[in-house]
Amino acid sequence: MSHALNQLWLVRMRTFIREPDAIFWTFIFPILLTIGLGIAFRNKSAEIIHVDVADGAEAELLASYLDDDDVFAVEIVAPEEAYERLRLGKTSIIVKQGDELEYVYDPTRPESRLARVTLDDALQRAMGRADVAETSDTEVTEPGARYIDFLIPGLLGMNLMGGGLWGVGFTITDMRVKKLLKRLVATPMKRSHFMFALIGGRMAFLIPELAMLLGAGWLLFDLRISGGLLSILVISAVGALTFSGLGLLVACRARRIETIVGLTNAVTLPMWLFSGVFFSYEKFPEVFLPFIKLLPLTRLNDALRAVVLEGAGLTDQVVPLLILAAWGGASFLLAMKWFRWT
Amino acid sequence: MSQAVLCRDLRKRYESKAGAVDAVNGLNLEIETGECFGLLGPNGAGKTTTVEILEGLLTATSGRVEVLGLQWNGRDDDEIRQRIGISLQETRFNEKLSVRETVKMFRSFYRQGREPRDVIGMVNLEEKEKAWVGKLSGGQAQRLAVACALVGDPELLFLDEPTTGLDPQSRREVWDIIREQRTRSRTTLITTHYMDEAQRLCDRVAVIDHGKVIALGSPDELIQQIGGEHIVEFDLVHRNGESADLPAESFGGLAEVSSTRREGDGYSLTVNKPHVALPALINMIQGEQLELARLMTRHVSLEDVFVTLTGRRLADEETADVARA
Numbered sequence: 048m049s050h051a052l053n054q055l056w057l058v059r060m061r062t063f064i065r066e067p068d069a070i071f072w073t074f075i076f077p078i079l080l081t082i083g084l085g086i087a088f089r090n091k092s093a094e095i096i097h098v099d100v101a102d103g104a105e106a107e108l109l110a111s112y113l114d115d116d117d118v119f120a121v122e123i124v125a126p127e128e129a130y131e132r133l134r135l136g137k138t139s140i141i142v143k144q145g146d147e148l149e150y151v152y153d154p155t156r157p158e159s160r161l162a163r164v165t166l167d168d169a170l171q172r173a174m175g176r177a178d179v180a181e182t183s184d185t186e187v188t189e190p191g192a193r194y195i196d197f198l199i200p201g202l203l204g205m206n207l208m209g210g211g212l213w214g215v216g217f218t219i220t221d222m223r224v225k226k227l228l229k230r231l232v233a234t235p236m237k238r239s240h241f242m243f244a245l246i247g248g249r250m251a252f253l254i255p256e257l258a259m260l261l262g263a264g265w266l267l268f269d270l271r272i273s274g275g276l277l278s279i280l281v282i283s284a285v286g287a288l289t290f291s292g293l294g295l296l297v298a299c300r301a302r303r304i305e306t307i308v309g310l311t312n313a314v315t316l317p318m319w320l321f322s323g324v325f326f327s328y329e330k331f332p333e334v335f336l337p338f339i340k341l342l343p344l345t346r347l348n349d350a351l352r353a354v355v356l357e358g359a360g361l362t363d364q365v366v367p368l369l370i371l372a373a374w375g376g377a378s379f380l381l382a383m384k385w386f387r388w389t
Numbered sequence: 390m391s392q393a394v395l396c397r398d399l400r401k402r403y404e405s406k407a408g409a410v411d412a413v414n415g416l417n418l419e420i421e422t423g424e425c426f427g428l429l430g431p432n433g434a435g436k437t438t439t440v441e442i443l444e445g446l447l448t449a450t451s452g453r454v455e456v457l458g459l460q461w462n463g464r465d466d467d468e469i470r471q472r473i474g475i476s477l478q479e480t481r482f483n484e485k486l487s488v489r490e491t492v493k494m495f496r497s498f499y500r501q502g503r504e505p506r507d508v509i510g511m512v513n514l515e516e517k518e519k520a521w522v523g524k525l526s527g528g529q530a531q532r533l534a535v536a537c538a539l540v541g542d543p544e545l546l547f548l549d550e551p552t553t554g555l556d557p558q559s560r561r562e563v564w565d566i567i568r569e570q571r572t573r574s575r576t577t578l579i580t581t582h583y584m585d586e587a588q589r590l591c592d593r594v595a596v597i598d599h600g601k602v603i604a605l606g607s608p609d610e611l612i613q614q615i616g617g618e619h620i621v622e623f624d625l626v627h628r629n630g631e632s633a634d635l636p637a638e639s640f641g642g643l644a645e646v647s648s649t650r651r652e653g654d655g656y657s658l659t660v661n662k663p664h665v666a667l668p669a670l671i672n673m674i675q676g677e678q679l680e681l682a683r684l685m686t687r688h689v690s691l692e693d694v695f696v697t698l699t700g701r702r703l704a705d706e707e708t709a710d711v712a713r714a
């Protein structure tokens with residue numbers, strides 16, 4: 048009876064929207080994360096370079112050379128204090144006037160190396176060095192190449208993973224703990240209806256979830272979506288199904304909330320780290336890459352980025368989609384095989 | 390075929406690291422259609438295990454089970470589930486759903502049944518119809534469980550401790566529901582710890598202990614088995630106020646006394662004719678130079694049957710000695 052399916056689905060909808068925690072983690076948290084990370088890692092038009100001039104005979108003069116340049120934030124401080132500030136990262140470089148100009152900096156810090164070059168250039172010019180070649184600059188900052196552009200599809204993938212694993216896995220375990228699953232299977236309820244409703248409930252929130260995150264990216268950070276919205280929806284739907292399947296598998300026998308929390312963390316944390324949510328997985332050593340590329344979230348993120356950032360179509364994404372479907376299908380079948388209702 | 394439930398030599402063994410537990414150990418039951426049948430027994434007797442096997446939630450280790458003439462075999466399972474109603478000993482329904490939404494969901498699983506509104510009325514939860522389940526009191530939640538058991542209009546109703554934790558008023562309401570089932574020739578199997586409940590409600594009861602039926606019959610029959618209709622309870626003291634310590638058996642020879650038992654510091658006698666037994670008792674006490682500190686007579690209840698049966702069984706020589714020491 049479709050009536051039962053309908054009721055079960057309604058129940059899932061109602062319990063979801065009446066659960067403030069679920070709303071927060073599904074809708075609000077990813078947006079907060081986007082805003083936070085987007086601001087923390089925004090590409091600043093002109094990065095400020097902090098320079099400490101060690102107090103001494105020529106300090107005032109040195110500082111005055113840099114006065115006109117907005118790029119530099121200059122402070123004159125006692126040498127010991129300058130070292131301390133360098134150690135704490137409050138300044139990128141120290142400049143000291145002795146017999147010669149001395150730069151003190153940490154070459155392993157990119158901003159310090161940049162400061163070394165820029166500062167030297169500015170001081171040399173101020174002291175009278177002439178450029179030998181004519182130069183001109185053409186500046187390009189394209190939306191699409193920024194960190195936030197990289198980040199948003201990754202967060203979307205992460206959210207789909209969390210929604211499936213927590214949304215499905217936790218719900219099931221909670222119902223098992225409360226003996227509600229047991230009560231339900233004692234009725235003539237079709238078990239397939241229950242599963243459909245559970246996963247259908249998850250899918251129903253896909254569109255608002257996508258709209259919120261991509262919308263926030265677009266409104267706040269001028270995110271440009273190069274590919275088709277439909278492609279994004281299809282890929283996200285496959286991802287959501289895959290992770291719902293994994294959620295079912297993880298929860299298929301768990302009898303305690305602690306168990307499901309532990310298992311879900313064990314599944315999600317490695318993917319948070321390795322699947323290129325916050326930074327590209329290419330940074331890991333080459334030997335890891337084949338394994339990383341087997342992870343479902345890696346494939347989901349890659350496919351989402353290809354569509355959002357590069358405008359790829361669905362036909363280019365057949366392999367990742369198949370890998371996702373394989374994960375989802377296998378998880379679902381195993382979950383059904385091992386599922387414990389009581 | 391008129392039996393609603395049939396169990397033959399039912400056994401359920403739980404294996405665990407600590408060892409095996411025979412929760413149900415050769416249990417036989419026949420419940421007739423239309424009767425209200427009570428399962429009584431101390432904690433851990435195997436009531437819930439038995440009921441859950443009948444409900445198809447547990448598989449028996451061995452033995453034969455028929456429910457409404459059908460067996461749990463995969464093929465008829467759905468048919469059985471359509472025709473039974475269940476309230477588990479412990480279920481927590483979804484806290485974020487209203488009473489009405491919960492009952493409606495359960496209704497949707499059945500081919501035919503009652504209107505959600507009607508069953509909510511039957512368990513007197515109309516006022517709470519729109520309230521979230523999480524906001525119900527324990528007793529109200531229990532009544533909701535009964536409502537969900539009734540919504541499929543079951544021929545056979547299983548209620549596992551439906552009145553535990555209910556106030557007297559709510560208990561009566563649940564009793565009324567069960568009585569209504571009986572007037573409609575529906576069968577009810579109820580487990581309970583409350584003897585008065587079983588006595589008022591059940592056509593027949595089975596007392597089970599250690600996974601076996603140790604007594605079966607109507608409450609009246611069981612009470613008669615005990616060999617008397619009245620209980621006389623009393624405490625004895627010496628003239629100087631010290632409590633007296635006579636063996637219970639010393640009262641066994643008195644007229645019309647059919648059994649004797651120590652109960653706490655006092656004594657409990659099962660008696661056929663109190664008007665004969667009491668003068669004899671008082672005579673004897675005076676002869677022993679003792680005084681009565683307390684005296685009470687009452688009708689035998691199922692409680693006494695229960696204590697006599699399980700007490701005798703649990704308190705075989707050694708535990709009886711421990712209790713006396």
Ligand SMILES: Nc1ncnc2c1ncn2[C@@H]1O[C@H](COP(=O)(O)OP(=O)(O)OP(=O)(O)O)[C@@H](O)[C@H]1O
Pocket residue numbers: 403404405410411412430431432433434435436437438439478
């Ligand atoms: N899943 C299980 N694993 C191991 N032993 C179990 C399990 N379930 C029940 N038992 C044991 O089986 C015995 C019977 O338990 P059951 O729940 O049937 O008792 P009960 O008569 O319903 O008791 P109560 O009045 O406390 O509800 C108990 O000794 C119990 O410890």
Ligand SMILES: [Mg+2]
Pocket residue numbers: 436437438478549
């Ligand atoms: Mg029980």
